[in-house]
Amino acid sequence: MMRTRPLKVALLGCGVVGSEVARIMTTHADDLAARIGAPVELAGVAVRRPSKVREGIDPALVTTDATALVKRGDIDVVVEVIGGIEPARTLITTAFEYGASVVSANKALLAQDGAALHAAANEHGEDLYYEAAVAGAIPLIRPLRESLAGDKINRVMGIVNGTTNFILDKMDSTGAGYQEALDEATALGYAEADPTADVEGFDAAAKAAILAGIAFHTRVRLDDVYREGMAEVTASDFASAKAMGCTIKLLAICERAADGGSVTARVHPAMIPLTHPLASVRGAYNAVFVESDASGQLMFYGPGAGGAPTASAVLGDLVAVCRNRLSGATGPGESAYAALPVSPMGDVVTRYHISLDVADKPGVLAQVATVFAEHGVSIDTVRQQGKDGEASLVVVTHRASDASLTGTVEALRKLDTVRGVASIMRVEGE
Amino acid sequence: MMRTRPLKVALLGCGVVGSEVARIMTTHADDLAARIGAPVELAGVAVRRPSKVREGIDPALVTTDATALVKRGDIDVVVEVIGGIEPARTLITTAFEYGASVVSANKALLAQDGAALHAAANEHGEDLYYEAAVAGAIPLIRPLRESLAGDKINRVMGIVNGTTNFILDKMDSTGAGYQEALDEATALGYAEADPTADVEGFDAAAKAAILAGIAFHTRVRLDDVYREGMAEVTASDFASAKAMGCTIKLLAICERAADGGSVTARVHPAMIPLTHPLASVRGAYNAVFVESDASGQLMFYGPGAGGAPTASAVLGDLVAVCRNRLSGATGPGESAYAALPVSPMGDVVTRYHISLDVADKPGVLAQVATVFAEHGVSIDTVRQQGKDGEASLVVVTHRASDASLTGTVEALRKLDTVRGVASIMRVEGE
Structure with a gap:
């Protein structure tokens, strides 16, 4: 049954992930051929710096002209691991026009222009697969869009950025401050020289979309995702979290509203109970928790980044796309039929942990409690600590809308007896 | 793009899972239609007891003649949730002959006759999907055979039976004995009246295959899987496990030999470190740990049984099979090209925890240590406890073959100073 004419693959980008993809395509060529039903051949590799020595890659395959490679006309599958918006976007749409399917690891591009890319793929009858764009090697896109295709997913909540999880885990386990933990992450190669995309939550927000x-x-774009980074999280927040049996994680949370009529997507640091499966996700690992009507609670766990794990996801997609090609079919495309509105952050309902610096005198608690009540935010617990005329109030609320909580905090700031709002953190996973 | 002629589904079996499949097909008909691209219609339901009232199912669809239903000729997909070998096997092969694809949850049948069923599906150009056969709602079959299709899987180790995990978790957390924990599992509906298939490991062994x-x-049949049940696990074993920072789980372990030339599959109770992700899987939950060359360590976690979770897996497959049908293609069939030999249990290499009742006199440890050395089994730690002329020796070994360990134990039994071998347990997850 084996076809002898090989399927031709163009690799765009040959960095940490691309070089690993090329390596596995060579070392596991026989296995890939057996699983696909035809050999796959690396037909060209587009790079920026052709002079760099790339072990195991025939220099004759290397080119700096990615556009010409994609337009060759004999390419079956384009693997895009360049990242960023351009030239990746143009190269992908050109690939479809020239009769190739695409496997991409480009979360930023998919979060911004996923709908247009899917439409282009569909127009030309090609596949667009991107398991590697979210949570590295962890199978997540395929389980969500295929295994759970007969179920109703109500929540996806996960740790989808390894850099920030490494930093928060370090802060949690050693009591280090943010900067110290970030410095260690940088020294160990877990954080990039410019860590903005990770620590400010842009990377996680793209994955959430x-x-x-x-x-x-439903179409959800990067701009629809509420985003708060984790640079403001302090050692003192971790102490507060511990006091209530929690830890702090940077979470991507996608939820269907209770009435089912809208959805939200957000990324922010949050306290979660130590008993929650996500609390024990250590180091640079990723994990995603999925709640559905019928399946109940599922969790997917594994390495969220790195050359080899990401290459594993790329190659899984490559095998699927090649199989589709041989059978003359395409896999599932975009499914956006529900077209639910994406609600703003103010509509999100969750719990909150608020630390206030207050005057240490009688009646302060009563004043504060009144403000919460006036804004319809019900208090679960209050802890009062005072010394030397200074005092702090730690309030944990019941579930309330983010808009109500924001209104509450604004009003609290206006109280003479409230000297400052030391921290506000959402509490998830209960 | 929506096709209006519905795809027709025959449901074989309408127990806990089947009734849930029928319910979701009705309540989520619009979503299923949108995701498939055509409506799906429940065309018939084969049951044993037609008089039983089945809420939400049109009595006109109910029949006791499953064969006639499958042979109707207008059925697109047969969903088989009867279980057992016959009549399920004949009904499935008949379905293929009459032009239907099949979604099955039947682990026993697939473990025994998977190759023949796949061949029959292939012969007739039909799909055979069975995500629900292993670990309920947890997406596992599809990630293994599609997401990791470009990777080399070296080990699959999991808790794939909820009943036994419930019992072992209860023994661990309360100190209860096996019978007491089993009684509670039965009372709560986690164990069946005849718990043999679960506690003797038959169910887990089918999933391991x-x-x-x-x-x-590689083709692996139920008969190829080494199987030990968990009825012999005692409260004392749990105490021993705790002493070495472990707990006890009934594990299904599928491994590629270090030289890559053969594989093994086995089910038995084993000690695993409390720090291992599988150690914290509680109650009736399932979890499967997968180790691959490129992806590293992945874990999949969720409810392993129950009507709704299993129905979620069935419906995910149903959507996939219907999509394939509309596009005129079939999904990935059996992949057994590697055809690696399945080695016997004696070839498995792991660590062991052995408790011996010995005479409390000088020289016993030296005798025992000599026997281990003679059989090539290297000792990691020994703990000696003595009182009133009785003593026990607890030996934890380094990695050794099961055959060497068996030889060691046989020789130990012949020593005058060894009064008995109290327990032997494998140690995994390190």
Whole structure:
């Protein structure tokens, strides 16, 4: 049954992931051929610096002209691991025009232009697969869009950025401050020289947009995702979290509203109970928790980044796309039929942990409690600590909308007896 | 793009899982239609007791003649949730002959006759999907055979039976004995009246056969799986496990030999470190740990049984099979090209925890240590406890073959100073 004419693959980008993809395509060529039903051949590799020595890659395959490679006309599958918006976007749409399917690891591009790319793939009858764009090697896109295709997903909540999880885990386990933990992450190669995309939550927000889109059959773009980074998280926040049996994680949370009529997507640091499966995700690992009507609670766990794990996801997609090609079919495309509205952050309902610096005198608690009540935010617990005329109030609320909580905090700031709002953190996973 | 002629589904079996499949097909009909691209219609339901009232199912669809239903000729997909070998096997092969694809949850049948069923599906150009056969709602078959299709899987180790995990978790957390914990599991509905299939490991062994087959692209049948039940596990074993920072789980373990030339599959109770992700899987939950060359360590976690979770897996497959049908293609079939030999249990290499009742006199440890050395089994630690002329020796070994360990134990039994071998347990997850 084996076809002898090979399927031709163009590799765009040959950095940490691309070089690993090329390596596995060579070392596991026989296995890949057996699983696909035809050999796959690396037909060209587009790079920026052709002079760099790339072990195991025939220099004759290397080119700096990615556009010409994609336009060759004999390419079956384009593997895009360049990242960023351009030239990746143009190269992908050109690939479709020239009769190739695409496997991409580009979360930023998919979060911004996923709908247009899917439309282009569909127009030309090609596949667009991108398991590697979210949570590295962890199978997540395929389970969400295929295994759970007969279920109703209500929530996807996960740790989808290894850099920030490494930093927060370090802060949690050693009591280090943010900067110290970030410095260690940088020294160990877990954080990039410019860590903005990770610590400010841009990377996680792109993944949240992709996950929400698939889970809710609704277009969700990066701009729809509320985003708060984790640079403000302090050692004192971790102490507060511990006091209530929690730890702090940077979470991507995609939720269907209780009435089912809208969805939200957000990324922010949050306290979660130590008993929650996500609390024990250590180091640079990723994990995603999925709640559905019928399946109940599922969790997917594994390495969220790195050359080899990401290459594993790329190659899984490559095998699937090649199989589709041989059978003359395409896999599932975009599913956005539900077209639910994406609500703003103010509509999100969750719990909050608020630390206030207050005057240490009688009646302060009563004043504060009144403000919460006036804004319809019900208090679960209050802890009062005072010394030397200074005092702090730690309030944990019941579930309330983010808009109500924001209104509450604004009003609290206006109280003479409230000297400052030391921290506000959402509490998830209960 | 929506096709209006519905795809027709025949449901074989309407127990806990089947009734849930029928319910979701009705309540989520619009979503299923949108995701498939055509409506799906429940065309018939084969049951044993037609008089039983089945809420939400049109009595006109109910029949006791499953064969006639499958032979109707207008059925697109047969969903088989009867279980057992016959009549399920004949009904499935008949379905293929009459032009239907099949979604099955039947682990026993697939573990025994998977190759023949796949061949029949292939012969008639139909799909055979069975995500629900292993670990309920947890997406596992599809990730293994599609997401990791470009990777080399070296080990699949999991808790794939909820009943036994419930019992072992209860023994661990309360100190209860096996019978007491089993009684509670029965009372709560986690164990069946005849718990043999679960506690003797038959259920887990069937799943191990299926997982090993997919992971290693090799035919593995139920008979190839070494199997030990968990009825012999005692409260004292749990105490021993705790003393070494472990707990006890009934594990299904599928491994590629270090030289890559063969595989093994086995089910038995084993000690695993409390720090291992599988150690914290509580109650009736399932979890499967997968180790691959490129992806590293992945874990999949969720409810392993129950009507709704299993129905979620069935419906995910149903959507996939219907999509394939509309596009005129079939999904990936059996992949057994590697055809690696399945080695016997004696070839498995792991660590062991052995408790011996010995005479409390000088020289016993030296005698025992000599026997281990003679059989090539290297000792990691020994703990000696003595009182009133009785003593016990607890030996934990380094990695050794099961055959060497068996030889060691046989020789130990012949020593005058060894009064008995109290327990032997494998140690995994390190």
